[in-house]
Amino acid sequence: MIRTVDVPALVAEARAGTSRAVGRLISLVDDQHPALPEAMAALAPHTGGAHVVGLTGAPGVGKSTTTNALVRALREQDQRVAVLAVDPSSPFSGGALLGDRIRMNESASDPGVYIRSLASRGHLGGLSVATPQAIRVLDAAGFDTILVETVGVGQSEVEIAGAADTTLVLLAPGMGDGIQAAKAGILEIGDVFVVNKADREGADSTVRDLRHMIQLGEGLTPGGWRRPVVKAAALDGTGVDEVVDAIARHLDWLATSGVLRQRRTARARDEITALVIARLRARMGDLGSGGTLQTLAAQVVDGASDPYAAAEELLTTLGV
Amino acid sequence: MIRTVDVPALVAEARAGTSRAVGRLISLVDDQHPALPEAMAALAPHTGGAHVVGLTGAPGVGKSTTTNALVRALREQDQRVAVLAVDPSSPFSGGALLGDRIRMNESASDPGVYIRSLASRGHLGGLSVATPQAIRVLDAAGFDTILVETVGVGQSEVEIAGAADTTLVLLAPGMGDGIQAAKAGILEIGDVFVVNKADREGADSTVRDLRHMIQLGEGLTPGGWRRPVVKAAALDGTGVDEVVDAIARHLDWLATSGVLRQRRTARARDEITALVIARLRARMGDLGSGGTLQTLAAQVVDGASDPYAAAEELLTTLGV
Numbered sequence: 001m002i003r004t005v006d007v008p009a010l011v012a013e014a015r016a017g018t019s020r021a022v023g024r025l026i027s028l029v030d031d032q033h034p035a036l037p038e039a040m041a042a043l044a045p046h047t048g049g050a051h052v053v054g055l056t057g058a059p060g061v062g063k064s065t066t067t068n069a070l071v072r073a074l075r076e077q078d079q080r081v082a083v084l085a086v087d088p089s090s091p092f093s094g095g096a097l098l099g100d101r102i103r104m105n106e107s108a109s110d111p112g113v114y115i116r117s118l119a120s121r122g123h124l125g126g127l128s129v130a131t132p133q134a135i136r137v138l139d140a141a142g143f144d145t146i147l148v149e150t151v152g153v154g155q156s157e158v159e160i161a162g163a164a165d166t167t168l169v170l171l172a173p174g175m176g177d178g179i180q181a182a183k184a185g186i187l188e189i190g191d192v193f194v195v196n197k198a199d200r201e202g203a204d205s206t207v208r209d210l211r212h213m214i215q216l217g218e219g220l221t222p223g224g225w226r227r228p229v230v231k232a233a234a235l236d237g238t239g240v241d242e243v244v245d246a247i248a249r250h251l252d253w254l255a256t257s258g259v260l261r262q263r264r265t266a267r268a269r270d271e272i273t274a275l276v277i278a279r280l281r282a283r284m285g286d287l288g289s290g291g292t293l294q295t296l297a298a299q300v301v302d303g304a305s306d307p308y309a310a311a312e313e314l315l316t317t318l319g320v
Numbered sequence: 321m322i323r324t325v326d327v328p329a330l331v332a333e334a335r336a337g338t339s340r341a342v343g344r345l346i347s348l349v350d351d352q353h354p355a356l357p358e359a360m361a362a363l364a365p366h367t368g369g370a371h372v373v374g375l376t377g378a379p380g381v382g383k384s385t386t387t388n389a390l391v392r393a394l395r396e397q398d399q400r401v402a403v404l405a406v407d408p409s410s411p412f413s414g415g416a417l418l419g420d421r422i423r424m425n426e427s428a429s430d431p432g433v434y435i436r437s438l439a440s441r442g443h444l445g446g447l448s449v450a451t452p453q454a455i456r457v458l459d460a461a462g463f464d465t466i467l468v469e470t471v472g473v474g475q476s477e478v479e480i481a482g483a484a485d486t487t488l489v490l491l492a493p494g495m496g497d498g499i500q501a502a503k504a505g506i507l508e509i510g511d512v513f514v515v516n517k518a519d520r521e522g523a524d525s526t527v528r529d530l531r532h533m534i535q536l537g538e539g540l541t542p543g544g545w546r547r548p549v550v551k552a553a554a555l556d557g558t559g560v561d562e563v564v565d566a567i568a569r570h571l572d573w574l575a576t577s578g579v580l581r582q583r584r585t586a587r588a589r590d591e592i593t594a595l596v597i598a599r600l601r602a603r604m605g606d607l608g609s610g611g612t613l614q615t616l617a618a619q620v621v622d623g624a625s626d627p628y629a630a631a632e633e634l635l636t637t638l639g640v
Contacts, residue, residue, distance in 0.1 A: 275631035297588035311595035
């Protein structure tokens with residue numbers, strides 16, 4: 001049974017700072033609930049104020065510790081902070097991960113902090129559709145900074161990093177020297193690099209490697225922003241202020257250079273495109289059960305047609 | 321400059337058994353050459369005769385060794401055999417991997433064997449589009465068995481396994497006990513399981529674990545085929561005949577049960593759908609540069625619209 005949702009009331013409560021309402025709106029995203037388009041429309045006029053900061057890095061570099069340290073530092077500046085922990089490799093949402101967070105994070109009882117995990121639940125488009133929607137909810141609810149922390153590795157991580165205004169790439173000595181970072185494709189996506197666990201052996205050479213690799217790649221990035229490498233030890237707070245400062249400077253640069261608007265427009269394009277594709281896929285699914293796609297596929301199996309000819313025919317049937 | 325391609329001549333030569341022509345047709349796939357739709361149409365009437373066997377498993381389980389042993393055994397039965405080595409993690413194609421194969425495989429000079437590697441080259445849809453197309457070329461060229469070996473891990477591996485009639489999952493003692501296999505999602509995709517390196521310690525317990533896990537999952541799979549677990553040591557040929565036998569029995573079962581046609585039809589549906597999506601994406605790209613998508617995205621950024629409303633408008637512009 002589908003719950004009836006009073007969208008205008010929920011949006012008003014979320015905007016007034018009620019965590020429960022924010023949570024229910026993100027649950028609509030999680031469920032890809034039929035009321036979601038209405039909610040997104042109601043939230044739209046209130047979006048655009050938050051600074052979306054992505055955190056990414058291999059397992060073990062200290063992402064959660066860094067997130068917690070950043071939350072603390074941003075709270076000291078009286079910012080309202082939301083944390084979205086995204087796990088592309090897990091089909092479970094809001095559960096164990098969130099529990100870990102509550103244990104770890106003394107901010108859990110602070111009303112100026114909202115923490116939520118989001119996981120792929122196998123719905124159409126998965127996290128690449130759900131993550132920007134959840135960000136929209138938090139943005140409209142008035143959080144100043146939204147930290148999007150991705151768990152896990154791979155292509156999806158890179159995609160989700162694309163949802164942020166500023167992307168923080170975390171490395172640790174010995175795990176991620178420059179070459180390894182380049183191979184993992186994370187040099188391209190980072191706006192600020194943090195070498196965490198700076199008390200460990202090899203931290204300085206990791207910083208040096210990384211600066212070198214970044215310099216080599218400099219010609220490839222849009223000019224004007226020199227991507228900093230910050231040494232930190234998030235566990236005891238070393239370097240955290242420098243990280244917060246680098247994030248703030250990046251936002252300034254984004255805003256004054258006009259890159260912020262460019263990035264957000266590109267993201268909106270991706271979001272619209274993903275929704276159009278999902279809609280068309282659903283329509284093709286209907287044609288499949290209706291028989292057209294099934295008939296075409298059988299013709300391909302029989303050698304009476306080929307996939308290209310069948311695709312053309314399906315496009316005609318779709319009326320495109 | 322785009323080469324002119326004499327498609328009918330190429331197809332005739334490939335059907336006559338000329339390796340060079342087969343290679344040029346697969347290069348059309350690799351390049352997503354404009355002549356590809358014409359080639360696919362010309363090949364279509366000749367497809368459907370090959371048994372497509374996917375090989376998958378974590379790095380180090382001995383995939384190449386097993387592939388080579390299978391090629392040898394199938395050649396002894398006078399089959400013509402093609403090997404397609406698919407590497408989703410590499411942007412390079414036909415190069416180093418192929419070189420390794422030639423060194424390793426004494427069959428390289430045998431005209432009854434064709435070996436080719438295929439890699440993601442960043443084109444639309446990537447290997448999920450290119451792999452079934454390369455299989456079509458080899459199928460129409462008259463190979464009896466096409467071994468599709470995937471290198472690398474993850475979701476793409478599962479997708480590519482979907483291109484096969486029969487999927488062989490390889491494990492090695494100590495690396496892949498049943499629970500690990502279940503976590504990796506490979507229990508669902510296997511039709512035949514091979515525990516390779518059977519001379520190693522722990523082989524028997526891996527086989528036992530695996531049989532147990534398969535039994536637990538039995539209720540979830542379409543009835544009639546009891547998925548065998550074969551112990552092998554491909555390096556010295558132990559168990560290879562049993563593997564070949566299991567593959568042949570699976571093909572018999574597929575054919576008599578009607579599942580072969582079902583699977584191939586489902587695959588053709590996926591292939592058609594992927595091409596339709598690629599076509600629509602290209603068209604949306606045109607709209608993007610034409611301004612419609614860009615204008616809608618800017619409205620979303622300004623909060624004047626939301627992604628759902630924008631998607632609806634774009635669908636209207638697309639004429640859907």
